[in-house]
Amino acid sequence: MQLQLIRHPQPVLDKRTCYGRSDIAVAPETLAQSVAQLLPQLQALPRDWPLVSSPLQRCATLAGALAKSLEKPGPRLDARLQEMDFGHWELRLWDDIPWAEVEGWNADLPGYAPGGGETLCAVAQRMWQAFTDLLAEPSKGVIVVCHAGSIRMLHACAAWRTEQGISTQPDEAAFADIALHAVALRSEIPYARPITLDVNVR
Template identity: 40%
Template sequence: MDLILMRHPPPDVAPDVCYGSTDVPPVDTMLPFATNTMLRRLGNTLDGRRVTSIHSSPLYRARHAAQWMAGQLGLHLAVDERLAEMDFGAWEMRRWDDIDRKALDAWAADVCGYAPPGGECARDVVRRMDAWARALRAQATGKDEVHVVVGHAGPIRLHTATTLRLPTAACLSWTLDFGHLCHLHIADDGQARLIRWNA
């Protein structure tokens, strides 16, 4: 089966703010262009195949685009909490420059295991994304299925690393622009191949 993970459209929040699991909205004025562009990118990736299912994070910046795309594709949207962005706890909606430097250094030194106060670590995100993906594979009925997710950069990067059996933090520095996608092919034996990144 194929798994296409798409990052949501641009959120209406300052670029220097840590917004993680906070439900910030997308930029209204950019939505029509952004969602149409996402659908076009998806179509270019499908090579004529049909989408089997479309899934979304519950956060509005992802869910709004996913709901519109599902309508265009004639599909029901499946919303799942496990697809949400990382919860940064006490860091949410604070400027990165205002967060304690020692805490940020501790996070950088142990991205997998360090969690901001009241938040998640990368390992937590990997576990919930992996649980979602295993449930999806268990329900799959054919190897030609194409499943689409509209989600967030952090979970997409982490899930890609895990699926490709790379170290957890291997692709955290990979650029994934708003509205762009990651395309993975998952073989019957669970082996994954990266087809496209930031397409």
Template identity: 35%
Template sequence: MLTIWRHPRPIGATGRCIGARTDLPVDPRKAKRLAHRIRAHARRQGLPRDVVTSPLRRAADVGRWLQRWGFRWRVDAALREMDFGDWDGCRWEQIPPTAFDAWMTDFNGFGFGPGECLRELMARAATWQPPCALAVGHAGWITARLWAAQQKGQVPTAATWPVPLGYAQATSTPFAS
């Protein structure tokens, strides 16, 4: 099983659409605190000191702490958050209601301009092969991975999409979905 943690709460994310193009920092103390929790989990489970993270700072900063403590840290772009295209980084109230409604109507296939649709994120998350048993990633990616593993063949809608994992929380998912 892969245990994946959602990164700590990023600085400046409140009220904004944050995806793969908005590389926000996290409070270094929160990154260190999550790294401590991952290190303790690895020790309790007898896991190798090996972690993979998204390249975005909000996840990678945790990997940097673990590396300082002797973990092998790898970065994998396939773990990055969904790419919201032109919406990425915008305040939610800046997004035209008609565009938001179009996304809710075609939740799985809506294209975010030069970004990716949920269907593409789900394919990326479902086919990713973990190089180790510990990872730090993003809520959208984690939810997509879990959906692919647990809801095989079902197309998500805005009404059926699960509540995302909380900041600095962990879940387990099969190595192969």
């Protein structure tokens, strides 16, 4: 099974701002440019590969435009693919978030809920559920439009599955391991570029 993971285009927002679950738009010209650069690579994929997307508009708008250009059914929206919820940190400048709260998260990355939102363990759990459903698709691949944090978490789910065996189901401690693995993936996730994730389903 191959997952083609695509991060949404750059949204209309200052990069110094904390945003996760907030529903941020993409400028029309940025969307058009993203579709144009993605189409040549996606047109080479088998036509039966479904298109699945986070419902947040920065993803769903791109996925809808790609579906139309590729003459596919509209994308299936999966709320589990959304970015992490940062609670009252959302849409605040990172520099305005109290340092004590940031340090609290650094001290317990898997279990601390930044801004009273989601813990990374909770994100790992819902992303694992989305991941297993993607692998259950009858096609040999899926195009997934989501977020940088979601892409890192899907890679972490795949790595844990490879290490532990395809029939093993994670427990609470395992979700903490998956979360920490995702945090350790420091490489930049580019906007609107496909990233291939190969997963052995047997």
